[in-house]
Amino acid sequence: SAVISQKPSRDICQRGTSLTIQCQVDSQVTMMFWYRQQPGQSLTLIATANQGSEATYESGFVIDKFPISRPNLTFSTLTVSNMSPEDSSIYLCSVGVTASYEQYFGPGTRLTVT
Amino acid sequence: AQTVTQSQPEMSVQEAETVTLSCTYDTSENNYYLFWYKQPPSRQMILVIRQEAYKQQNATENRFSVNFQKAAKSFSLKISDSQLGDTAMYFCAFMKDTGNQFYFGTGTSLTVIP
Numbered sequence: 050s051a052v053i054s055q056k057p058s059r060d061i062c063q064r065g066t067s068l069t070i071q072c073q074v075d076s077q078v079t080m081m082f083w084y085r086q087q088p089g090q091s092l093t094l095i096a097t098a099n100q101g102s103e104a105t106y107e108s109g110f111v112i113d114k115f116p117i118s119r120p121n122l123t124f125s126t127l128t129v130s131n132m133s134p135e136d137s138s139i140y141l142c143s144v145g146v147t148a149s150y151e152q153y154f155g156p157g158t159r160l161t162v163t
Numbered sequence: 164a165q166t167v168t169q170s171q172p173e174m175s176v177q178e179a180e181t182v183t184l185s186c187t188y189d190t191s192e193n194n195y196y197l198f199w200y201k202q203p204p205s206r207q208m209i210l211v212i213r214q215e216a217y218k219q220q221n222a223t224e225n226r227f228s229v230n231f232q233k234a235a236k237s238f239s240l241k242i243s244d245s246q247l248g249d250t251a252m253y254f255c256a257f258m259k260d261t262g263n264q265f266y267f268g269t270g271t272s273l274t275v276i277p
């Protein structure tokens with residue numbers, strides 16, 4: 050398993066600003082993922098972040114809106130840019146464990162945009 | 164494309180009783196993995212149980228077991244001796260064995276009644 054922490058745990062932001070969410074893992078992992086969970090909804094994959102390469106974005110998500118960094122094997126950031134109230138969600142990072150095909154999730158960041 | 168369907172938005176069960184949560188999926192893949200995740204009000208996603216499609220034997224983890232019917236593309240979760248701490252949102256998830264992308268169902272909100 051892996052222990053994952055996220056910062057901040059929650060934030061309230063104004064429309065038009067940007068927020069960077071940090072994800073830290075206690076061990077080196079190849080694959081990290083960013084998800085969005087809108088209120089009362091399921092998880093939607095935003096992008097896959099592999100160290101040493103560009104993030105791969107899912108349909109409906111673009112790099113200009115959700116830039117991702119992956120500087121090393123234990124850390125990643127997701128920025129939510131030019132925020133609008135529709136971006137109010139929980140953002141979760143997860144890591145993939147290749148040997149067991151499991152994913153472990155961070156505690157999430159609850160973002161509210163006013 | 165892969166889709167995961169959970170047809171029970173909400174369920175409740177008396178403490179100490181047994182409850183079964185349903186999940187069906189659609190895929191053309193032959194090899195894949197299925198998961199049940201639990202998300203309590205704290206919003207931390209916790210892996211409950213995992214099933215490899217190539218294994219005929221149903222996975223079991225203590226009070227949690229699955230009924231995996233590959234031909235029917237069904238993957239239900241049975242919780243025995245329900246406890247108050249089982250109250251949570253439960254998500255069924257699918258992953259192809261050729262990648263790490265998870266596809267989540269819409270979730271079932273389970274309430275254990277004392």
